[in-house]
Amino acid sequence: MSIHLQPLSGPLSVPIPTGVEEGEAISFRNIGVSYADARGEPVAAIAGLDLQIEPGTFVSIVGPSGCGKSTLLRVLAGLVTPVTGEALIGGQPAAGTARRLGFMFQRDTLLPWATVADNIRVGTDLAGLAPAAARARLAELVEFIRLQGFENHRPHQLSGGMRQRVSLGRLLAYEPDIYLMDEPFGALDSQTKSAMGRELLRIWAKFRRTVIFVTHDIEEAVTLSDRVVVMAARPGRIVLDQRIDLPRPRDARTLRKDPKYRDLVDVIWQHIETP
Numbered sequence: 001m002s003i004h005l006q007p008l009s010g011p012l013s014v015p016i017p018t019g020v021e022e023g024e025a026i027s028f029r030n031i032g033v034s035y036a037d038a039r040g041e042p043v044a045a046i047a048g049l050d051l052q053i054e055p056g057t058f059v060s061i062v063g064p065s066g067c068g069k070s071t072l073l074r075v076l077a078g079l080v081t082p083v084t085g086e087a088l089i090g091g092q093p094a095a096g097t098a099r100r101l102g103f104m105f106q107r108d109t110l111l112p113w114a115t116v117a118d119n120i121r122v123g124t125d126l127a128g129l130a131p132a133a134a135r136a137r138l139a140e141l142v143e144f145i146r147l148q149g150f151e152n153h154r155p156h157q158l159s160g161g162m163r164q165r166v167s168l169g170r171l172l173a174y175e176p177d178i179y180l181m182d183e184p185f186g187a188l189d190s191q192t193k194s195a196m197g198r199e200l201l202r203i204w205a206k207f208r209r210t211v212i213f214v215t216h217d218i219e220e221a222v223t224l225s226d227r228v229v230v231m232a233a234r235p236g237r238i239v240l241d242q243r244i245d246l247p248r249p250r251d252a253r254t255l256r257k258d259p260k261y262r263d264l265v266d267v268i269w270q271h272i273e274t275p
């Protein structure tokens with residue numbers, strides 16, 4: 001399949017007005033986050049967390065429920081203000097750079113009444129593209145996410161995997177530098193999940209954006225990532241930062257037989273807290 005995504009792979013015809021350049025490092029420095037509990041007392045959700053992510057890296061975050069994975073993404077997006085430390089993108093406070101972040105969640109956030117095309121158009125609108133450029137990009141994206149013929153379908157007429165493809169299309173439409181993915185394939189059956197993993201790797205190999213991918217699935221994390229960061233709870237902190245130096249391109253089925261892959265999965269399991 002030939003893919004012509006010139007506006008996405010090259011410079012934008014209509015630049016997004018933001019101070020942040022492509023490909024900047026992310027640093028979390030001494031991040032502490034507190035939430036109020038039911039009695040209004042502060043509870044440390046994350047404490048003393050340091051994490052540095054080089055541009056273009058695919059990093060997964062794993063750890064038990066409640067260890068602060070989603071909170072960490074929210075800090076980067078400026079949706080939660082840490083009580084200690086700071087999150088930086090390219091040395092600048094991350095909170096002011098939300099335009100460059102692309103979010104994807106377990107439950108799609110598509111507009112239920114809007115067609116596939118209109119949902120992706122939300123992304124081209126965010127990118128501020130002129131109508132002709134927006135139309136061209138929309139057509140490229142629909143082809144890229146393999147949903148030709150479904151442009152006029154609404155989310156309820158699509159499978160879970162197809163809805164997440166639309167979410168990916170919308171995310172790609174506004175060309176974020178950083179993809180924040182919070183268990184994006186967590187609700188899919190295992191076959192669809194691995195197909196979506198392949199799609200994501202194809203996208204990542206093409207655009208080389210930074211990905212922070214939260215998942216409960218350790219094998220998925222190892223298959224996709226350059227690094228897997230393991231968090232533990234109370235307070236949320238990092239207990240392992242594991243490099244995944246398996247060669248790419250990767251194929252999930254071949255990997256499963258690779259002893260090095262098995263060892264990596266095993267090491268990560270050993271660091272996961274069991275309640």
Ligand SMILES: Nc1ncnc2c1ncn2[C@@H]1O[C@H](COP(=O)(O)OP(=O)(O)O)[C@@H](O)[C@H]1O
Nearest residue numbers: 035036037045064065066067068069070071072
């Ligand atoms: N808005 C909130 N108010 C109070 N407590 C919260 C809020 N959001 C998260 N928490 C608490 O902070 C901790 C971390 O939550 P979260 O980041 O959602 O964890 P994870 O994504 O790893 O499951 C949990 O103990 C959770 O109950």
Ligand SMILES: [Mg+2]
Nearest residue numbers: 069070071182
């Ligand atoms: Mg979460």
